[in-house]
Amino acid sequence: TDKPRPVLTVSPSWLSPGASVTLNCEVEHPSAGWSFYWYKAVPDLSEKSSSYELLPDGSGTAQDSYIIHGQTHTAGYVCRAGRGDPEYHTDHTQPKFVWSADVHSAASLTVSPDRVQHFTSDSVSLTCEGNFTEWRVRKFSEDGRLYSDCRRMTGSTCNINTSKSDTGVYWCESGSGEFSSAVNITVQNDGNGPILVSPVHPVTEGASVSLSCSLKTQKILSNVFFYHNDKLIQNDPRGELNISAVSKSDEGFYKCQYSGRESAQSWMSVKGEQDQNI
């Protein structure tokens, strides 16, 4: 059937602590007297998908947008629309997510080796941490698809033999409905080029951080160029970019260049000292 299916957009995609999240439910023929229904996704490991729970005052709103205040954790949402009497309902949208990088939540995801970028055919493990017995690892890929299966899950660890299609955002969902913090993973395109070695989790203001550049065969120890938001910032003879006290202005995209080849760029996120206990 060609039942209309609305499209949900969620913004922002990544949370800053305590931010508001705006959901928008877009349906064909927007002027045609639709009302809107808003749900949050509740992880259900017995299903391939999730179940949905109505949000407060989320039943049959006239507005095609819904604002959530003070969101602190990774969460998923769906909407649907209805009109007429008796009311005709569209299908639910695909779930959309807002991700939190906050590792202080009850559940978190760690990556080993602990870096955003990885070579192809690397073994990378993603481990769900928190006091829960059952987990699944979810991925939102670069082409916008949602995956709910880890092909090789051992206990709470998902082991990946990386290929380009493993690039995406990853998080864990527990059997009791908790969402973990989320991380970006980037698998390199150019097998002979360097990768940037940068932290997976946000760096706290005032802490020190060291970025480096690596080839599949070895860490590069000299003549590396580092770029911050596409601007050359350093050509360090030791091949490392050391920041002794990170500030908010250090946040942004980084990449490295070695021997004429560039790594992909990765976001380094900086969190305020005051955000630590949220």
Ligand SMILES: *[C@@H]1O[C@H](CO)[C@@H](O)[C@H](O)[C@H]1NC(C)=O
């Ligand atoms: C992931 O990457 C996006 C930009 O592509 C960035 O906005 C977000 O903060 C990153 N998340 C983490 C945890 O670094």
Ligand SMILES: *[C@@H]1O[C@H](CO)[C@@H](O)[C@H](O)[C@H]1NC(C)=O
């Ligand atoms: C990963 O996959 C590649 C190519 O398919 C294979 O050569 C390699 O042995 C695999 N590595 C692991 C650790 O499974």
Ligand SMILES: *[C@@H]1O[C@H](CO)[C@@H](O)[C@H](O)[C@H]1NC(C)=O
């Ligand atoms: C883990 O969860 C169990 C069951 O809910 C609880 O009894 C136990 O105290 C928890 N342990 C920690 C370290 O939080």
